[in-house]
Amino acid sequence: MTPFAGLNAWSIPLAAAASFLFGGVWYGLLSKPWMDAAGLRQDQLENPKGPSPMPFVVTFIAQLVMAWILAGLLLHLARSGIAMNMRNGTVSAFFVWLGFILTTLVVNHQFQMRKAALTIIDGGHWLGVLLIQGAILGAFGLA
DSSP states (O other), X not given: OOTTTTBOTTHHHHXXXXXXXXXXXXXHHSHHHHHHHHTOOHHHHOOTTOOOSHHHHHHHXXXXXXXXXXXXXXXXXXXXXXXXXXXXXXXXXXXXXXXXXXXXXXXXXXXXXXXXXXXXXXXXXXXXXXXXXXXXXXXXXXX
């Protein structure tokens, strides 16, 4: 038996795509406060050759990996007797965010001497990403 046997294969790319779109909306709405919190100016982000697709490709691949690993965690919980549903997927995603993502952001941003607003904006993004992924993966359940 493979470790990820039983996962709903369609839920992973759907969760990645939905969270990728969420990120576009999130940072689209918060681009100016994010740039200020990150200490960046618009001219620093502009590429004379035009916008590069690479950050978006890397981001989507990262979202796929995140959704796949979260699905594996939910599968592990399901094998332990915890129901795989939208509620449990969302709750599990919240604890992953709290224990791994938020703590990492806080430490990194503190050592980088960034504004608290950057941690709040980036942390809110990753919370939204994980909640969306957890809800979709949990709702789809097992294959």
